[in-house]
Amino acid sequence: MSLSVAKLTALLQPLVTELGFEFVGLEYSSNPKNPVLVLYIDKPEGIAVEDCETVSREAAALLDVEDPIPGHYVLEVSSPGLDRPLFTPEQFERFAGEVAQVSVFAPVSGRRKFKGRILGVDDSEIRIEQDGEAIVLEHGNIAKARLVPDYDQIFAELG
Structure with a gap:
């Protein structure tokens, strides 16, 4: 089953926005041995580790309920950094x-x-x-x- 980045975005963007952050975008690497979902968030004053923890906890709970990704995967929440990814x-x-x-x-x-x-x-x-x-x-x-x-x-x- 191919997983749609658009589907994951539609699921996670409202949650990130509701938590008070800018949803920068996401990357999903569906490598069968080590699938990784990276969620990029931002806010005007920058992102702290606690912000990533908050979004990670809430996103993990939502992903557990909705279950859009089959099997095991790693969820990472990150600031966009200086080499910010551009999605839109x-x-x-x-x-x-x-x-x-x-x-x-x-x-x-x-x-x-x-x-x-x-x-x-x-x-x-x-x-x-x-x-x-x-x-x-x-x-x-x-x-x-x-x-x-x-x-x-x-x-x-x-x-």
């Missing part, structure tokens, strides 16, 4: 101007991996700058996307 066109729009690393399912211009500044979003099309030119990626073709932190700038600000 709205998240790409929110981080326009930042650098992202994007992998696609079907090659675009002969490539499957892109790294460049997010230029913007038009409906479900994500525009990023790759090697000085604008590339358009269909959101539905994006397998995985993450921000690429500028550590030099981060350390300079902490300096």
Whole structure:
């Protein structure tokens, strides 16, 4: 049975929101030996370990009742971190101007991996700058996307 990320999102997003957190997204690795469900949450002041514990406890209870994942799996609740995953066109729009690393399912211009500044979003099309030119990626073709932190700038600000 193939498990739908959309079904898990529909189940867990309202719970995370009700608990007072932003539902960033989720990743499900259905490796038969070690299935893992990672749930990313955030809030303006950042995420503490206690926040992850709260969401983990509530999400585990809901998942036990609804039982959408057959068999044993590991549930992880995490902040998005500096290399924040991007799941929705709205998240790409929110981080326009930042650098992202994007992998696609079907090659675009002969490539499957892109790294460049997010230029913007038009409906479900994500525009990023790759090697000085604008590339358009269909959101539905994006397998995985993450921000690429500028550590030099981060350390300079902490300096």
